[in-house]
Amino acid sequence: MSQISPPSGDKSALAGVTPADAAPVTGTAEHVEREFTVRAMTSRQLVSRRFFRHRGALAGLAVFLLTVLLAFSSIGVAGIPGWWSQSYKTTGTKVDGGRMTLDLLPPFVDGDGFSLGKHPFGQDDVGRDYYALTMRGAQRSITIALIVGLVSTVIGVLVGASSGFFRGMTEGALMRVTDLVLTIPQLVIAAVIGLKFGGGAFTLALMLGFITWPNLARLVRGEFLSLREKEFVEAARAMGASSWRIIFRHILPNTLGTIIVSATLSVSAAILLETALSYLGLGVQSPDTSLGLLISEYQDAFTVRPWLFWWPGLFIIMVALSVNFIGDGLRDAFDPKQTRVRA
Amino acid sequence: MGVFVIRRLSILLLILMVSTIIMFFLVSNAGDPYFDLRTDNSPNRAAKFAARTELLHLDQPLPTRYLIWLRGAAKCVVPGMGCDLGRSTRGQEVSTLLVQAMSSTLRLVTVAAVVALVLGIVVGVVSALRQYSGFDYTITFGAFLFFSLPIFWVAVLLKQYLAIEANNWLADPRIGLIASILLSLLSAITWGALLGGDQRRKWIVRGIAFVVTLGVLQYLSAVDWFRNPALGPGLITAGAFAIAIGITELIAGLRRRGVLYATLAMALIASVGQFPLRPFLESRTWATWGTLFLLALVTVGVGIGVGMAFGGLDRGQAARAAVFTGLFSGALIVLDVVLRTVPSYSSLVRGRMFATVGSNTPNFEGNFWQRFLDNGLHLVLPTLAIMLISFAQYSRYSRASMLETMNQDYVRTARAKGLTERTVVVRHAFRNAMIPLATLAALDFGAIISGAIITEHVFGWQGMGRLFTDGLIYTNPNQVMGFYLVTAVSIVVFNLLADIAYAYLDPRIRLS
Numbered sequence: 067m068s069q070i071s072p073p074s075g076d077k078s079a080l081a082g083v084t085p086a087d088a089a090p091v092t093g094t095a096e097h098v099e100r101e102f103t104v105r106a107m108t109s110r111q112l113v114s115r116r117f118f119r120h121r122g123a124l125a126g127l128a129v130f131l132l133t134v135l136l137a138f139s140s141i142g143v144a145g146i147p148g149w150w151s152q153s154y155k156t157t158g159t160k161v162d163g164g165r166m167t168l169d170l171l172p173p174f175v176d177g178d179g180f181s182l183g184k185h186p187f188g189q190d191d192v193g194r195d196y197y198a199l200t201m202r203g204a205q206r207s208i209t210i211a212l213i214v215g216l217v218s219t220v221i222g223v224l225v226g227a228s229s230g231f232f233r234g235m236t237e238g239a240l241m242r243v244t245d246l247v248l249t250i251p252q253l254v255i256a257a258v259i260g261l262k263f264g265g266g267a268f269t270l271a272l273m274l275g276f277i278t279w280p281n282l283a284r285l286v287r288g289e290f291l292s293l294r295e296k297e298f299v300e301a302a303r304a305m306g307a308s309s310w311r312i313i314f315r316h317i318l319p320n321t322l323g324t325i326i327v328s329a330t331l332s333v334s335a336a337i338l339l340e341t342a343l344s345y346l347g348l349g350v351q352s353p354d355t356s357l358g359l360l361i362s363e364y365q366d367a368f369t370v371r372p373w374l375f376w377w378p379g380l381f382i383i384m385v386a387l388s389v390n391f392i393g394d395g396l397r398d399a400f401d402p403k404q405t406r407v408r409a
Numbered sequence: 410m411g412v413f414v415i416r417r418l419s420i421l422l423l424i425l426m427v428s429t430i431i432m433f434f435l436v437s438n439a440g441d442p443y444f445d446l447r448t449d450n451s452p453n454r455a456a457k458f459a460a461r462t463e464l465l466h467l468d469q470p471l472p473t474r475y476l477i478w479l480r481g482a483a484k485c486v487v488p489g490m491g492c493d494l495g496r497s498t499r500g501q502e503v504s505t506l507l508v509q510a511m512s513s514t515l516r517l518v519t520v521a522a523v524v525a526l527v528l529g530i531v532v533g534v535v536s537a538l539r540q541y542s543g544f545d546y547t548i549t550f551g552a553f554l555f556f557s558l559p560i561f562w563v564a565v566l567l568k569q570y571l572a573i574e575a576n577n578w579l580a581d582p583r584i585g586l587i588a589s590i591l592l593s594l595l596s597a598i599t600w601g602a603l604l605g606g607d608q609r610r611k612w613i614v615r616g617i618a619f620v621v622t623l624g625v626l627q628y629l630s631a632v633d634w635f636r637n638p639a640l641g642p643g644l645i646t647a648g649a650f651a652i653a654i655g656i657t658e659l660i661a662g663l664r665r666r667g668v669l670y671a672t673l674a675m676a677l678i679a680s681v682g683q684f685p686l687r688p689f690l691e692s693r694t695w696a697t698w699g700t701l702f703l704l705a706l707v708t709v710g711v712g713i714g715v716g717m718a719f720g721g722l723d724r725g726q727a728a729r730a731a732v733f734t735g736l737f738s739g740a741l742i743v744l745d746v747v748l749r750t751v752p753s754y755s756s757l758v759r760g761r762m763f764a765t766v767g768s769n770t771p772n773f774e775g776n777f778w779q780r781f782l783d784n785g786l787h788l789v790l791p792t793l794a795i796m797l798i799s800f801a802q803y804s805r806y807s808r809a810s811m812l813e814t815m816n817q818d819y820v821r822t823a824r825a826k827g828l829t830e831r832t833v834v835v836r837h838a839f840r841n842a843m844i845p846l847a848t849l850a851a852l853d854f855g856a857i858i859s860g861a862i863i864t865e866h867v868f869g870w871q872g873m874g875r876l877f878t879d880g881l882i883y884t885n886p887n888q889v890m891g892f893y894l895v896t897a898v899s900i901v902v903f904n905l906l907a908d909i910a911y912a913y914l915d916p917r918i919r920l921s
Contacts, residue, residue, distance in 0.1 A: 242424070248852065249421075249900060250428055253859030254877070254893065258432070261881050262439040338559055342863055345561045346878060358561070365565050365867075379562040386557035394553070 123395020152195035203224025215333035221284030231289025323400030330393035495887030513768035514872035529803025537811035544602035555801035582635035679738035712904035853905035
């Protein structure tokens with residue numbers, strides 16, 4: 067099948083066309099017709115193609131993966147050792163006032179060339195290696211954020227799907243509960259939960275997931291409200307499918323876009339929430355460490371030993387920003403009808 | 410409309426009641442109420458334990474404790490009966506603590522919410538109108554960045570760089586040539602992006618902005634304006650007329666002579682009225698919040714009158730424009746009074762004008778304007794910290810909403826009808842674009858309160874956030890519930906305002 071199409075960018079109507087298959091068919095000097103073969107792409111391929119064109123999202127993905135790799139591989143996790151020689155637990159004497167030994171400036175700008183030194187991020191008050199501490203904190207914060215994202219997505223989808231599909235009293239009750247959890251400011255209820263369940267990272271993450279699901283529930287409910295009127299649901303019903311089968315097999319795959327985007331953004335919100343809790347002393351507590359806890363311990367030293375303050379903050383921002391960009395890229399990838407900023 | 414309000418209010422109140430039950434149960438179970446006493450070795454340890462039990466009614470089962478608290482709180486609603494919200498761990502009445510803490514926190518939260526909303530909407534709308542421009546990309550990236558910042562980190566950074574460095578600079582306030590040039594370049598780029606138009610117009614705007622900013626900065630530096638700031642009568646007059654022309658252009662377009670005459674008349678009144686008004690405001694007897702409120706009401710009344718008189722065919726619009734002109738020019742006059750108070754205030758606080766701790770200077774004795782300045786300057790940093798993140802969210806949402814609205818069919822029809830772009834945007838698209846924002850504003854208020862808790866912690870305010878964290882640490886439900894009550898009521902009020910705004914903006918809601 068041949069189609070003549072203008073060689074322009076990402077119009078969804080022409081999504082299947084790949085100009086690489088062009089071959090000149092007939093030609094005079096002025097007028098050459100090219101034949102394109104249309105290759106049909108699945109929606110998954112379309113989405114990933116749009117995602118990988120979003121430069122911001124790609125950058126975000128790269129930064130996020132690098133950060134996760136760095137955090138988990140440097141000092142190891144759950145018994146598996148890492149490549150960094152220092153431990154985050156051993157105290158020692160402070161060398162050179164605990165200053166950073168990281169050097170990035172080349173020799174001609176008053177530096178020593180790129181060298182890591184023994185303590186690239188410096189040392190804290192009791193001589194522990196700050197790089198190892200930061201990596202440990204990053205590990206905890208990232209783990210908690212991912213778990214919170216997962217838990218809140220699961221609960222949100224279940225609640226949203228049930229209330230959107232079943233309507234009636236189920237919807238009424240579930241929506242009241244959602245409103246209830248939404249009315250209480252997140253930090254307030256998170257602080258109360260953190261006080262009771264804080265300390266252990268996994269319990270904290272689980273509990274935090276129990277309070278961050280309402281937004282997703284509302285979104286999913288909205289989608290289900292519109293999708294349950296579609297003909298394919300009626301057809302499935304007519305063929306005898308049970309309600310839950312319709313929900314999971316037919317409607318849910320169509321709402322996957324919204325869910326994935328919301329899940330990603332909730333991860334970034336979760337890391338900010340958890341670090342804020344740890345900062346207030348109500349989240350992860352000593353002896354375990356978190357990026358928020360590190361910042362709160364050393365905020366007064368900001369004027370004389372700024373590195374103790376900058377590095378944890380920078381890692382929080384890196385994770386949150388990269389996840390936000392990924393979420394934005396996913397949103398544009400799943401719904402190109404929305405006007406988007408060409409990043 | 411009334412039925413709608415009452416219906417929403419009753420649902421919200423019900424949710425409020427149930428949430429208090431949940432909070433009470435959660436807090437009471439969260440920790441050990443005796444934890445600080447367990448390591449106590451003093452001889453009257455047993456008595457202290459008994460006192461704590463008595464204070465928090467710990468001998469009663471949990472539902473009874475809740476009902477005791479509820480009874481006390483219900484007395485608050487009935488005027489005349491004492492308000493019994495229990496006592497803090499140190500024995501103080503929670504209601505007294507609340508009243509002290511409430512003023513500073515509510516001030517912070519309201520200012521942050523309003524500023525974030527207004528700025529976010531303006532920036533988002535302009536960004537949508539200039540889609541894909543450099544301005545748009547910068548704002549979008551900025552919004553992403555602010556979205557991902559941890560509040561506490563930003564607050565500590567602000568404390569150091571904005572407050573301490575600014576105070577150091579104020580000791581010898583001079584703007585160097587290089588700084589002036591950089592700032593002028595920034596101003597030129599911003600004005601060019603804001604005003605838009607074709608390239609030639611943009612470069613003219615940029616050139617003018619650069620020269621004017623450079624001139625102004627160097628002049629201010631040379632006359633040492635920052636030590637003795639004031640807006641002279643000239644500036645106030647010029648400002649009032651500029652506001653008049655700007656508002657007319659925005660609301661009605663300069664060709665509507667009726668509106669233009671009304672606003673110009675208001676500007677004239679403001680320029681003449683500033684002469685008796687300034688000493689009036691500065692006098693000790695008349696400088697109060699009540700006076701300011703009355704003056705605002707008078708301005709609104711005069712504005713409506715002038716608008717009706719001069720408006721001709723566009724009476725309603727002229728009245729609105731005149732009121733806004735009057736209010737903004739009045740704000741200029743008040744600003745002038747406040748600026749003139751700076752030298753005396755500065756000497757009272759020994760030159761450290763931007764404060765980092767507390768909501769106001771302790772034991773501060775000064776006249777109304779000095780206290781106004783004191784409260785205001787203490788508000789700057791925490792408000793900035795909280796508002797950055799809300800601002801990012803509002804600007805993203807209003808941009809998306811505005812873009813969606815501008816792609817609608819009725820906007821295309823309006824343009825085809827021959828309306829100017831300004832009318833299409835301000836009169837038709839803007840109001841419809843704001844509808845989803847009302848929902849967002851209601852939800853976002855909770856985030857502002859969360860931000861306020863953290864910021865108060867960083868800046869050492871003795872506000873409600875302190876009450877909350879103390880209550881949590883000591884597992885004293887009274888304090889936490891006191892905090893929660895005020896917070897929840899303000900959220901309910903804000904939700905209600907947002908719903909009313911929603912109903913006002915979207916007639917379909919009103920009539921359903």
